[in-house]
Structures are given as structure tokens and as C-alpha cells.
Amino acid sequence: MKSRVAVIGAGDSALTCAVLLAQHGYQTAILADEIGDETNSAAAAAIWYPYDVGASDQIIAWALTSYDRFIELARDAQTGVSVTELRVFSRLGPITPPDWAQLFATRAVPDSEIPAAFVSGFTIRVPLIETGKYLDYLTTRFTNAGGSRNGGIRFTRLEEVNAGFDLIVDCAGIGARELVPDPEMEPHRGQVAIVEKFDLPYAVVCDDPPLMYVIPRSNDCVFGGTNEISDKRTADPQTTVLIITECERVLGRKAPALLRERVGLRPGRRTGVRIEAEKLRDGRTVIHNYGHGGSGFTLSWGCAEIALSYL
Numbered sequence: 681m682k683s684r685v686a687v688i689g690a691g692d693s694a695l696t697c698a699v700l701l702a703q704h705g706y707q708t709a710i711l712a713d714e715i716g717d718e719t720n721s722a723a724a725a726a727i728w729y730p731y732d733v734g735a736s737d738q739i740i741a742w743a744l745t746s747y748d749r750f751i752e753l754a755r756d757a758q759t760g761v762s763v764t765e766l767r768v769f770s771r772l773g774p775i776t777p778p779d780w781a782q783l784f785a786t787r788a789v790p791d792s793e794i795p796a797a798f799v800s801g802f803t804i805r806v807p808l809i810e811t812g813k814y815l816d817y818l819t820t821r822f823t824n825a826g827g828s829r830n831g832g833i834r835f836t837r838l839e840e841v842n843a844g845f846d847l848i849v850d851c852a853g854i855g856a857r858e859l860v861p862d863p864e865m866e867p868h869r870g871q872v873a874i875v876e877k878f879d880l881p882y883a884v885v886c887d888d889p890p891l892m893y894v895i896p897r898s899n900d901c902v903f904g905g906t907n908e909i910s911d912k913r914t915a916d917p918q919t920t921v922l923i924i925t926e927c928e929r930v931l932g933r934k935a936p937a938l939l940r941e942r943v944g945l946r947p948g949r950r951t952g953v954r955i956e957a958e959k960l961r962d963g964r965t966v967i968h969n970y971g972h973g974g975s976g977f978t979l980s981w982g983c984a985e986i987a988l989s990y991l
């Protein structure tokens with residue numbers, strides 16, 4: 681008989697693993713503290729693009745696997761996934777696409793289209809994953825495959841998971857810092873301002889300080905952002921003003937009305953993403969899948985497939 685599996689977490693990493701487990705016939709339950717809109721995953725916009733997680737060959741391989749899965753998902757509008765043009769700019773000097781981007785048809789942004797705040801840029805077509813809709817889609821796909829999702833459950837140790845589960849998949853994100861415990865974890869706090877939808881046919885990002893991005897979605901637009909080491913989950917109104925001011929400066933227009941401020945903690949891990957199996961003291965196996973930094977969506981399918989290969 682196939683194992684009964686408990687997946688700890690209900691963010692993007694957990695849901696992606698849980699979908700694959702349930703579809704492979706495992707009796708799978710999601711057990712998590714926060715679910716849905718409460719998760720850090722729901723605070724992301726999100727764009728497929730490796731960021732804040734390193735760029736090793738392994739990271740790029742996981743990202744490219746996920747890219748293929750998102751392109752398949754983008755065929756169905758119900759998934760919340762589409763394909764968009766991303767314009768990556770630099771404030772500092774000439775920008776060249778990263779090595780992995782040679783696989784894509786990138787091109788330089790013509791001088792006439794470079795906002796005054798920047799000196800160079802390139803464009804690339806990438807998946808846009810509208811997180812609210814997409815997390816709902818994954819949840820429905822998981823429950824339709826027989827899985828169950830339970831929120832409001834906080835574990836202090838992995839061994840606390842009910843003995844009826846013979847396998848545990850740990851997708852606790854930044855929560856792994858206390859749960860495992862893993863001292864390599866650090867919270868990379870991100871604050872964004874969600875504004876009303878306006879007419880912009882591409883997303884804009886600049887990673888030179890101050891980090892800024894504008895990501896138009898089907899019903900709104902995400903202005904970003906910040907990335908600092910902090911556990912603070914509440915929005916700082918002054919930071920929102922700074923984010924909006926910088927986006928206005930780059931776009932050369934007044935921002936539409938502010939709809940919502942959001943904060944999420946990117947699960948940074950100093951020694952890189954952790955995907956590995958380990959034996960707990962009670963003899964059960966736990967498969968860890970956490971520490972995806974600013975690229976949880978970008979890596980999700982590649983990492984989930986590797987995590988499941990440990991079964």
C-alpha cells in the first residue's frame with residue numbers, strides 16, 4: 681500500500697508537491713499553520729525569473745523545468761498563469777542578459793523606450809503567475825485528486841506529526857528555521873503596494889538599488905519592492921510611499937489608487953535550497969523542500985519533482 685503523506689505547509693512549495701503526490705495515488709494531507717491568502721506565497725506577484733537564490737546550474741535546471749510546466753499551464757486561463765514581456769533594466773551601466781537567458785529570445789530595449797531613470801535594459805518573455813488565482817487553482821487540483829487541506833496547525837517539531845502518516849514532506853518556508861530547526865534560514869522581507877489596474881503591456885524590474893518592479897496583472901498591478909532581513913509581517917506605510925514614489929518616477933506617471941499593502945517573508949537560506957531526505961528520531965522519513973528565497977514560484981515544479989524522486 682502507498683504511504684500516507686503529511687505535507688507541512690500550504691504555500692506554493694507545499695501545494696505543488698501535494699498536487700504531484702495526490703496525482704501519484706498517495707493519500708496526502710496538507711497540515712499547515714497559515715493557508716491561502718495568509719501565506720507568504722500569496723504576497724508575491726509573481727514572475728518566473730531566478731532571483732535571490734543564486735544561479736548555480738542546479739538552480740537554473742529547476743527553474744527551466746518549472747518554466748516548461750508554467751508554459752503548459754498558461755494554455756488554460758483558469759490556472760492564473762499567462763506569459764508576459766518582462767523588461768529588466770539597470771541604473772548603473774550596460775546590462776547583458778544572464779547566461780541562462782541565452783536559451784530565450786531576449787533583445788535589448790531600444791534607447792527610445794528606456795525610462796529616464798535607467799541606462800540600459802533587455803526584454804524577455806516569461807510566465808506570470810497571478811498568485812491568488814494560482815494558489816486556488818493548485819488547491820482545487822489537489823482536493824480534486826483526493827487530498828485534504830487543514831489550516832491552523834502549528835508544529836514545534838516534525839515528530840509531532842500524527843503517527844498515522846508514514847512520510848512527511850517539509851515545505852515550511854521560513855518556518856523551517858524553528859521547525860527543523862535550520863539556523864541557515866533567514867527571512868528576506870518583501871513589501872509591495874498593490875494598485876488599481878492601468879494600461880502597461882509589460883512588467884518592469886530593476887534590481888540595482890533601490891529594488892523596484894511593476895507587474896501588471898489581470899485585475900491590478902503590483903508595485904515593488906523591498907528585500908531586507910526582517911521578520912516583520914506588517915506593512916510600513918512610509919515604505920509604501922517610497923515604493924510608489926519610485927515607481928511613479930520610473931513610469932513617468934501618477935500611480936493609480938492604492939488597493940492594498942502586502943508583506944511576505946522570502947525563505948532565504950544561506951547555504952542554498954534544501955531538498956533532501958532525512959530520518960527522524962522516530963524512524964519516519966522526512967523530505968525537506970524549503971529555502972527557495974525570492975524564487976519559490978520560479979523553482980516550484982523542478983523542486984517538487986526532485987523532492988518526489990526521494991519517495
Ligand SMILES: Cc1cc2nc3c(=O)[nH]c(=O)nc-3n(C[C@H](O)[C@H](O)[C@H](O)COP(=O)(O)OP(=O)(O)OC[C@H]3O[C@@H](n4cnc5c(N)ncnc54)[C@H](O)[C@@H]3O)c2cc1C
Nearest residue numbers: 689690691693713714721727835853855870944976977978
Ligand atoms: C514580495 C515578494 C515577491 C516575490 N516575488 C516572487 C516572484 O516574482 N517570483 C518567484 O518565483 N518568487 C517570488 N517571491 C518568493 C516566493 O514568494 C517564495 O519563495 C515562496 O512563496 C515560498 O513558498 P513556500 O511555500 O516555500 O513558503 P510559504 O509561502 O512561506 O509557506 C510556508 C507554509 O508553511 C507553514 N508553516 C511554517 N512553519 C510551520 C509550522 N511550524 N507548523 C505548521 N505550518 C508551518 C506556513 O504556515 C505556510 O503555510 C516573492 C516573495 C515576496 C515576499
